[in-house]
Structure formats: structure tokens, C-alpha cells
Amino acid sequence: MKFQYKFQNLLGTVYRNGDLLFTPDGNSVISPVGNRVTIFDLKNNKSTTLPVESRYNYTSLDLSPNGCTLIAINEEGEAHMISLISQTIIHKYRFKRKVRCVKFSPDGKHFAVCKENNVFVFKAPGPYSGEYNAFIMERVFHGAYDETTCLDWSFDSKILAVGSKDMATKLYPIDKYANFRICSLGNHTDAIVGCFFEENNYDITTISKNGQTCIWECSIDPKDLVPLDMVPSKKKKRNSSESDEDDVDATKALERTEEEITKALSEVNVNDEDSQNKDISKLFYKRLARHYLADDVRKENKEAVLTSAAYHKKTKILVTGYSTGAFFIHELPDVNIIHSLSISEQKISSISLNNTGDWIALGCSGLGQLLVWEWQSETYVLKQQGHSNNMSCITYSTDGQLLATGGEDGKVKLWNIHSGFCFVTFSEHTNAVTAVAFSGNKKFFVSASLDSTVRAFDIIRYRNFRTFTSTRPVQFSCVAVDSSGEFVAAGGQDIFEIYLWSVKTGRLLEMLAGHEGPVSSLAFSPTLTSTVMVSVSWDKTMKIWDTIEKGSAHETVMLASDGISLAFKPDGQEVAVATLNGQISTFNLRTSQQVASIEGRNDLGSGRSETDLITAKKSLEAKSFTSLCYSADGESLIAGGQSKNVCIYNVKEALILKKFEITQNRSLDAVDDFINRRKLTEFDNIALIEEREETEGGNVSIKLPGVRKGDMSARTIKPEVRVFSLQFSPTGQTWAAATSEGLLLYGLNNSYMFDPWDLQIGITPKAIKDYIHDNDYGNALKMALKLNETNLIQEVIESVPIKDIELLVGDLEEKYIQRLLVVIATFLENSRHLEYYVCWARHVLTFHGPKINAQKILPTLLALEKSLLRKNEQISKICDFNKYTLQYVAHLGETLSKKENNEPKMEVDSEEENDLEIREPSDEEID
Known part of the structure; x- marks a missing residue:
């Protein structure tokens, strides 16, 4: 068993808070998901989370015009410059304050950052600027009187427009110009939400929080801007006080009146002989119109506030989002409404448009919802939403392709591991879902809930086809399905009984009594020949049942403490x-004797919450593992609980093999072991002080005593880092963890791992290639499998003629078969030679199938099944599409041929024939 597991993907969280971005080609959306960044490929229907992690949640993002460099800034002001090619952080910079907005210039040479009332302009590293050192500051502007909120660049990257909470928009020149210094646009009565330049001129549109939209017209064309360097030396000398002024301190420029600027420009024109015939016109703005966009929304809700806006310069489409969950599309400059839609009841936090203006990405931070809407056809391109509350339980399907998750919001979701998307959501439960379990045949899965029901869902038809209930209301805390898929069992939390139902009839078969505390976990034996069920409870007992054959008769095993979770070994012999x-503790089911004991409390680790009155070391005494799962080969055990650590143990040796830290996000609570000294004052921990707003009863920063999951109506708290559920994939290649961050997937990366087997001195790549050259494919394949290099194995396999595969596989020894099946399953995922590798798999299973120990190499067989099923799904869609297309073409051809056969001769020809018959010769022709 290998343990080089690396972070692979993040599911269940599609958007947290911050800026949404489209890639330059318009086919992908970049979304901040907590302290990570996810890219949703809309064309290939796949999501990928970058292997980059921040210490706090990302809030501000922007992508360079060439789509290679991403700047992501977290809520504490730490900026990461990320290369999307290598998917690594190439530079870091600390702003030490919250950053509101970051934006690349259209030419890719600069990027601007809004922090407090300042605007910083940096040189962007790359071929456009000729600079390869990151975060080289070029200009700083201090013109705003309050916090800056948004910014935009002109099309030629010469002017920067910055909106702020002081209800004004400032325009700053990047270079120095004779006829333009700094301009301020007011006329708003609330904080600026967006400011947008037009495509080929300096006209600008500004939008405020109360929905006011002002359209401004610039007095000059872009070509009329006169750089200060082009003004002759006399003008420079006369205006040396102006030219020496740096935009770093823009208050002087702001204090100058229009008369002073006009006078200075007139002096230039008068004193310079060379420029007497040249007209230098001053840049100023004229307001053309003011519109009130929020009036339509406030008819339904008077408290509606404009929260986000985006503008597409080519099509002149303006999209505005509101706190009511509605968004409107207007056409500028006339501000005609052309589309509107309400997507939720939560505020729209971010809006983005793709390069063509057809797709609109909308993010709602309250629901964790991400939508991509095509407004012309009024269809969803992407509609994803995670669990609105914590994800409480997960389970893999038997082939490892699907994941089912249950949440405290009462929803059950199915996820595709390959694409990373949720493809169906069941919302039949009315209370928190506590457990989910797949059937052995992958046709259905069941979920238990605190609403006193256990429900069975059909995976093929996506419907709830069975609802299991008890004789009296019971809050179910755990659920299990037997290996045949005929029986479902669930344990009660408030009534200490286990209930057994038949899946076919839906009838309650047995009520198993015996536990004296809440039943915390139960499981059926995974082997087909066994009908054993094991349950653990808070009454410090583990009970072994054979309910199908012996009814309520059971065997009791005493535990050292309250039982929380249990897991069966894949062979069904141990639990x-x-x-x-x-x-x-591990027990042998036949003898009911304890086999091994693992002391894992110190490995679990513990963080200290901001409001904890005890240290992390003391709180560790109350921590325990809440989720267990065996690996696919049964040699290892994965465990997690009320901590940020996930541990993998060797069961026989009772030793820890690997410890994973699932997150380093300080935006979550209880990540650090110590409280920052800055938060400790002479009045003790500052986090214990309630921070109320001006009006009493506003948002309070600390939680109610004893509350861990949050009181949404009264107080806002930081979620505590925790692992709710763990599950190993049946193929052994990945494992999943349901955490406060979302659903984390960790997988093995075998491409960079040299892992030889039974290696000898003569086994070298050169020797293998010599055997291939001599057509000795048997020895070449055996040596390549021993060397275990992927490229070499692929070269050997693909050099074997298809007619020789059967003979070669028949001569292989049994010890090579498992490794060969793993290789075939891997190549089936990515290779184009589908039929060729299917032939290999067919011959291997035909010759060696009866001799294979299925229980021993079950993960390998499941990996092969997963590859074949996925290819079948992909090709079946293409085949169906081609089949129906060919049927349509054939039918169309038949219809056209019938029309041609039924049509009469052309009218023109018939008229010509009649003319020839009727026409008589004239007298001249007779003569």
C-alpha cells in the first residue's frame, strides 16, 4: 500500500466569497472556494482545484490578459501570484490590510490594487512589460477620502478610474500629460460599486450602491492626450512646479481650480512658438444622464441594495446584481432593460461576463451557489451549489466512480469523481442527514435522517422509491445496507433500538433491542456469504447480530469507553x-477477541478556539476519532475527528504511517494551537468581547455558550475545523474527507514515483528495448513490469501485435497478472487505443480469471471496472448521437427522393415545347 497521497480536488464547495473570473477564451470560470481556487471548465464539464492553499480565504482575484498569471489576494491582504501553467505560487506580497479590488491593465504591463483609500500600481512581470521581478511598485495615488471599492482601466491602459465610499470616482493618469492631471466625478449619493470605461474612448459609466447610474462623456479623443515629454523645454521650465509634482501625493492636484489649469495651459500655448498653431484642449467630463436602476427591484422589496455590477464593453451590456438575489441586464447608453431573473433569496456577491458577453457568471456567498447563465437563450450553462450547512457523511459507490454526501441542510447529493460536479440533489428529507450507504449492486443508496425516516434513492431514475419508517418517531443516527442489497438497518439516537427493513417490500422486519444508549454506528459484513451485523453504542458495548438467521439473538463485547464509530475489514473477518x-480497537468476529489497540489521541491533535477558556493541550483530552475506514487491501486504517489532522495507521503493527493536515485556513476556528498574543489584552481574550453595531442587537462576533454549529438568527461565528466523515475508495487510489472546507479528495500520483519490484542487475531500459527489437515481447514485458516505469511498460505493450496478445498472456506467470491489470486499467483511462487495451483485458481475464483471488486483488478489479464503465459512458453518448444523426440523414434523403420523383416536368420546358408546336412559319420564311 502506497501513501504518497496528494491533494487532488475539492468538491462540495463551488463558491465562498470574492471575485469571479472568466478565462480569456471564455470557456472556464475561476472561482474562490475558501482558501483555494477552483477552475470550472464549462466546455469539457470538469472542475479542477489548484494545489495552492492560502492562510486565509481568497477575496480578490484577477487574471492577466494572456491567461497565464493569476493574482489572488486573501482577506488579510496577502497576495499570491499564481502561474496557471505550473499551478504554483511564484511570488508572495503582503499588503497588511484588506484589499478591495485588483485589476490588470488591458496591455498586460501593469496591475492596480485598491487598499484603504490608496491605489497602488505595479509592473506586471512578463514579456509585455519586460520586467520579470514581481510586485515592483510604479505609482501610488492617495486621492480618495474614504475606502476605495472598485477600479477599471481605459482601453489604452493610460487612465485608471477608481470608485470609493466617498461617493466619487477619481481618474488618475499613469503617465504625465499636459492637458490631464486628476479628475473627480461626483453626483452620487452612495458608495460607488462599479465604474466602467467604454471600448475605444474615455467615456465612463459609474454605478453606486443605491442604484444610481451616471453616464459621463469625455471632452477629448484618446489621441488628443498630450504627454508632458512632448511639450517644449520652455513650457517644462515654466511649469516645473507642476511637472515635479508626483502623483504619489495627489492632494495638491486636487486643490487646483479650473481657472488655474486653464491659465497654465493658455500660457503654454502663448509662450511656445512651435505650438501656437497647435490646440491643446483640456480633458473634462460632462454628465449626459442619470438613471435609477434599483427602482424596478424596490417595487417588490424596499430594502433592495445593488451589491455587484459588471459591464461588457464590446456589446455595451450592463449586468447588476442586488441583495434580493435578482439581477438585471441593461443596454447602454440608453439604459434599456433587456433581461431580468431572480436566482435566489440571498445577495449576489459577484458578477462576471465572458469575452463574447453571452455567458454571465453569478456567485451567491450566502448559499455557496455558482451559476453561469446564457441570457440570450435563457438556459443554465452551469448550476452548482454545495451543502448550505456542514457535510455530515459521505460514501463511495462500489466501483469508486460516484460519491454520495448528506448534509445538515437535509439534502443528499451525488457527485461524479471524474468531473467534480454534483449531477443530482435529493431534498426529500426535512431534517439533517446523518448517514448514507450504497448498495452492493450500485443501483440505489439509502440515507438516514433526524426526521425519523430512512429513504432509498434510485440512481438510474433519480427518485426516492422507498421510505422506511418505524412504529414511533425515531431520530436515526446511522444506516447500513447488507451485501445482497435486500435489507436495510438503521440505529436510533433517542430510542436505543435497531430497525431492520426489507428493500423489496418496504416492511419493518425486526426491532432489535439490547443497547442502553444511542446507537452511534452499525455495519453489515461486506462478504456475500455472511449475514453478520455489528453495532456500537454509547453504552460502552459492541453487539454482534445475525438478524436474518437468528433474529434478535446477539453477542455482546464490552468496550473501554463509549463507542463512536466502526468499520469492517474488506474480508469481513475483523472490525x-x-x-x-x-x-x-480491532476485534476478530469469530472469537470476539481484541486483536490490536491503537492509542491515537496524541496523533489526532487539537486546536484552540478563539473563545476557549482552556488550552489546546487540555481540550485534547476530550477529543476522539469520529470516523473510521479500512483501506481497500485491509492492511491500513484511516481515521479522523474533531481536528484538522487525518491519520493512516497500520493495523497489524498499530503504528501511524502518515498524517495529513487537511487545511491551514486561519479563517476557520481551532486551526492554531495557540491564541495570537495580539488578541490577548489586559482584559483577557478580546474575542470574548461582544462587538455590537451602533444599533443594539446587530451582528455579534462571538457564539452562544455551548453552540458549535452556529446560530444563524442571532450570531455569526467562524466555523470550527473538523473532519465529519472519511471514506477510502474501493479502488484504493483515492480517499475522501468531508470537512468544514468541503469534500476533499486525495489521490495517488504514480507518474512521478519509481517503485521497482523484484529488480535484478540485468533489468535495464536498454535491455528491454533490445528485447522489443528482437520481438521477444514476453521477456520485455516481464522486465518492464519489474522495473515498473510507466512509459516503458506502455512502449512494450503497444509494440505487441494484436495477434500475439493471446499467446503472450497465456505464458505469463500468476505473479505478473495483478500488476498487468493495474497498468491496463490506468492506460484505459487516458489512451486512444481503446479496442487494443480491451483485448488485453479480455485475454487476461479469460486465461487467468479462474485462478485469480478476487478478494486479494479486489481494488485492481474495481479500478479496471471503473475505467471500462467510464469509457462505455463516453462512447455510448457519441454512438447514440451518431446513430440518431444517421437515421435523420437517411430519412431526409428518402423524403427528398420521393419529392423529386413526384414532381412534374419543368414548366419552362413545357411552354417551349408548346411554342414549337403552335408556331407557324411566316411568308418570308416560305419564300
């Missing part, structure tokens, strides 16, 4: 139990 004292 592992996690108890409240932080230990993991």
Missing part, C-alpha cells in the same frame, strides 16, 4: 471500533 477515550 475496528473508535471509542470516546481516543483509542481504536
Whole structure:
């Protein structure tokens, strides 16, 4: 078993808070998901989370015009310059304050950052600027009187427009010009939300929080801007006080009146002989119109506030989002409404448009919702939403292709591992879902909830086809399906009984009593020949049942502490139990004897919450593992709980093999072991002080005593880092963890791993290639499998003629078969030679199938099944499309041929024939 697991993807969280971006080609959306960044490929229907992690949640993002460099800034002001080619952080910079907005210039030479009332302009590294050192500051502007909120560049990257909370928009020149210094646009009565330049001129549109939209016209064309360097030396000398002024301190420029600027420009024209015939016109703005966009929204809700805006310069489309969850599309400059839609009841936090203006990306931070809407056809390109509350449980399907998750919001979701998208959501439960379990045949799965129901969902038809209930209302805390898929069992939390139902009839078969505390976990034996069920409870007991054959008769095993979670070994011979004292105990089911014990409390680790009155070391005494799962080969055990750590143990040796830290996000609570000294004052921890707003009863920063999951109506708290559920994939290649961050997937990356097997001195790449050259494919394949280099194995396999595969596979020894199947399953995922590798798989299973120990190499067989099923799904769609297309073409050809056969001769020809018959010769022709 290999443990080089690396972070692979993040599911269940599609948007948290911050800026949404489209890539330059318009086919992908970049979304901040907490302290990570996810790219949603809309063309290929796939999501990928970058292997980059910040110490706090990302809020401000922007992408360079060439689509290679991403700047992401977190809520504490730490900026990361990320290369999307290598998917790594190439530079870091600390602004030490919250950053509101970041924007690249259209020419890619600069990027601007808004912090407090300042605007910083940096040189962007790359071929456009000729600079390869990151974050070289070029200009700083201090013109705003309050916090800056938004910015935009002119089309030629010469002017920067910055909106702020002081209800004004300032325009700053990047270079120095004779007829333009700094301009301020007012006339708003609330904070500026967006300011947008037009495509080929300096006209600008500004939008404020109350929905006021002002359209401004510039007095000059872009070509009329006169750089200060082009003014002759006399003018420079006369205006040396102006030229020496740096835009770093723009207050002087702001204090100058229009008369002074006009006088200075007139002196230039009068005193300079060379420029007497040259007209230098001053740049100023004239307001053409003012519109009130929020009036339509406030008819339904008077408290509606404009929260976000985006503008597409080519098509002149303006999109505005509101706190009511509605968005409107207007056409500028007439501000005609052309489309509107309400997507939720939460505010729209961010809006973005793609390069053609057809797709609109909308993010709602309250629901964690991400939508891509095509407004012309009024269809969803992408509609994804995670669980609105914590994800409480997960389970893999038997082939490892699907994941089912249950949340505290009462929803059950199915996820595709390959694409990373949720493709169906079930919302039949009316309370928190506590457990989910797949059937062995992958046709359905069941979920238990605190609403006193256990529901079975059909994966093929996407419907709830069975609802199991008890004789009296019970809050179900756990659920299990037997290996045959005929029986479902669930344990009660408030009534200490286990209930057994038949899936076919839906009838309650047994009520198993015996536990004296809440049933925390139960599971059926995974083997087909066994009908054993095991349950653990808070009454410090583990009970072994054979309900199908012996009814309520059971065997009791005493535990050292309260039982919290259990997991069966894949062969069904052993079971592992996690108890409240932080230990993991394994038992042999036949003898009911304890086999091993793992002391894992110190490995679990513990962080200190901001409002904790005890240290992390003391709180560790109350921590324990809450989720367990065996690896696919049964040699290892993965465990997690009320901590940021996930541990993998060797069961036989009772030793820890690997520890994973699932997050370093300080935006979550209880990540650090110590409280920052800055938060400790003479009045103790400052986090224990309630921070109310001016009006009493506003948002309060600390949580209610004893509350861990949050009180949404009264107080806002930081979620506490925790692992709610863990699951190993049946193929053994990945494992998943349901955490406060979302659903994290970790997988093995075998491409960079040299792992030889039974290696000898003569086994070298040169020797293998010599065997291939001599057509000795058997020895070449055996040596390549021993060397275990992917490229070499692929070269050997693909050099074997298809007619020789059957003979070669028949001569292979049994010890090579498992490794060969793993290789075939891997190549089936990515290779174009589908039929060729299917032939290899067919011959291997035909010759060696009866001799294969299926239980021993079950993960390999499941990996092969997963590859074949995925290819089948992909090709079947193409085949169906081609089949129906060919049927349509054939039918169309038949219809056209019938029309041609039924049509009469052309009228023109018939008239010509009649003319020839009727026409008589004239007298001249007779003569």
C-alpha cells in the first residue's frame, strides 16, 4: 500500500466569497472556494482545484490578459501570484490590510490594487512589460477620502478610474500629460460599486450602491492626450512646479481650480512658438444622464441594495446584481432593460461576463451557489451549489466512480469523481442527514435522517422509491445496507433500538433491542456469504447480530469507553471500533477477541478556539476519532475527528504511517494551537468581547455558550475545523474527507514515483528495448513490469501485435497478472487505443480469471471496472448521437427522393415545347 497521497480536488464547495473570473477564451470560470481556487471548465464539464492553499480565504482575484498569471489576494491582504501553467505560487506580497479590488491593465504591463483609500500600481512581470521581478511598485495615488471599492482601466491602459465610499470616482493618469492631471466625478449619493470605461474612448459609466447610474462623456479623443515629454523645454521650465509634482501625493492636484489649469495651459500655448498653431484642449467630463436602476427591484422589496455590477464593453451590456438575489441586464447608453431573473433569496456577491458577453457568471456567498447563465437563450450553462450547512457523511459507490454526501441542510447529493460536479440533489428529507450507504449492486443508496425516516434513492431514475419508517418517531443516527442489497438497518439516537427493513417490500422486519444508549454506528459484513451485523453504542458495548438467521439473538463485547464509530475489514473477518477515550480497537468476529489497540489521541491533535477558556493541550483530552475506514487491501486504517489532522495507521503493527493536515485556513476556528498574543489584552481574550453595531442587537462576533454549529438568527461565528466523515475508495487510489472546507479528495500520483519490484542487475531500459527489437515481447514485458516505469511498460505493450496478445498472456506467470491489470486499467483511462487495451483485458481475464483471488486483488478489479464503465459512458453518448444523426440523414434523403420523383416536368420546358408546336412559319420564311 502506497501513501504518497496528494491533494487532488475539492468538491462540495463551488463558491465562498470574492471575485469571479472568466478565462480569456471564455470557456472556464475561476472561482474562490475558501482558501483555494477552483477552475470550472464549462466546455469539457470538469472542475479542477489548484494545489495552492492560502492562510486565509481568497477575496480578490484577477487574471492577466494572456491567461497565464493569476493574482489572488486573501482577506488579510496577502497576495499570491499564481502561474496557471505550473499551478504554483511564484511570488508572495503582503499588503497588511484588506484589499478591495485588483485589476490588470488591458496591455498586460501593469496591475492596480485598491487598499484603504490608496491605489497602488505595479509592473506586471512578463514579456509585455519586460520586467520579470514581481510586485515592483510604479505609482501610488492617495486621492480618495474614504475606502476605495472598485477600479477599471481605459482601453489604452493610460487612465485608471477608481470608485470609493466617498461617493466619487477619481481618474488618475499613469503617465504625465499636459492637458490631464486628476479628475473627480461626483453626483452620487452612495458608495460607488462599479465604474466602467467604454471600448475605444474615455467615456465612463459609474454605478453606486443605491442604484444610481451616471453616464459621463469625455471632452477629448484618446489621441488628443498630450504627454508632458512632448511639450517644449520652455513650457517644462515654466511649469516645473507642476511637472515635479508626483502623483504619489495627489492632494495638491486636487486643490487646483479650473481657472488655474486653464491659465497654465493658455500660457503654454502663448509662450511656445512651435505650438501656437497647435490646440491643446483640456480633458473634462460632462454628465449626459442619470438613471435609477434599483427602482424596478424596490417595487417588490424596499430594502433592495445593488451589491455587484459588471459591464461588457464590446456589446455595451450592463449586468447588476442586488441583495434580493435578482439581477438585471441593461443596454447602454440608453439604459434599456433587456433581461431580468431572480436566482435566489440571498445577495449576489459577484458578477462576471465572458469575452463574447453571452455567458454571465453569478456567485451567491450566502448559499455557496455558482451559476453561469446564457441570457440570450435563457438556459443554465452551469448550476452548482454545495451543502448550505456542514457535510455530515459521505460514501463511495462500489466501483469508486460516484460519491454520495448528506448534509445538515437535509439534502443528499451525488457527485461524479471524474468531473467534480454534483449531477443530482435529493431534498426529500426535512431534517439533517446523518448517514448514507450504497448498495452492493450500485443501483440505489439509502440515507438516514433526524426526521425519523430512512429513504432509498434510485440512481438510474433519480427518485426516492422507498421510505422506511418505524412504529414511533425515531431520530436515526446511522444506516447500513447488507451485501445482497435486500435489507436495510438503521440505529436510533433517542430510542436505543435497531430497525431492520426489507428493500423489496418496504416492511419493518425486526426491532432489535439490547443497547442502553444511542446507537452511534452499525455495519453489515461486506462478504456475500455472511449475514453478520455489528453495532456500537454509547453504552460502552459492541453487539454482534445475525438478524436474518437468528433474529434478535446477539453477542455482546464490552468496550473501554463509549463507542463512536466502526468499520469492517474488506474480508469481513475483523472490525475496528473508535471509542470516546481516543483509542481504536480491532476485534476478530469469530472469537470476539481484541486483536490490536491503537492509542491515537496524541496523533489526532487539537486546536484552540478563539473563545476557549482552556488550552489546546487540555481540550485534547476530550477529543476522539469520529470516523473510521479500512483501506481497500485491509492492511491500513484511516481515521479522523474533531481536528484538522487525518491519520493512516497500520493495523497489524498499530503504528501511524502518515498524517495529513487537511487545511491551514486561519479563517476557520481551532486551526492554531495557540491564541495570537495580539488578541490577548489586559482584559483577557478580546474575542470574548461582544462587538455590537451602533444599533443594539446587530451582528455579534462571538457564539452562544455551548453552540458549535452556529446560530444563524442571532450570531455569526467562524466555523470550527473538523473532519465529519472519511471514506477510502474501493479502488484504493483515492480517499475522501468531508470537512468544514468541503469534500476533499486525495489521490495517488504514480507518474512521478519509481517503485521497482523484484529488480535484478540485468533489468535495464536498454535491455528491454533490445528485447522489443528482437520481438521477444514476453521477456520485455516481464522486465518492464519489474522495473515498473510507466512509459516503458506502455512502449512494450503497444509494440505487441494484436495477434500475439493471446499467446503472450497465456505464458505469463500468476505473479505478473495483478500488476498487468493495474497498468491496463490506468492506460484505459487516458489512451486512444481503446479496442487494443480491451483485448488485453479480455485475454487476461479469460486465461487467468479462474485462478485469480478476487478478494486479494479486489481494488485492481474495481479500478479496471471503473475505467471500462467510464469509457462505455463516453462512447455510448457519441454512438447514440451518431446513430440518431444517421437515421435523420437517411430519412431526409428518402423524403427528398420521393419529392423529386413526384414532381412534374419543368414548366419552362413545357411552354417551349408548346411554342414549337403552335408556331407557324411566316411568308418570308416560305419564300
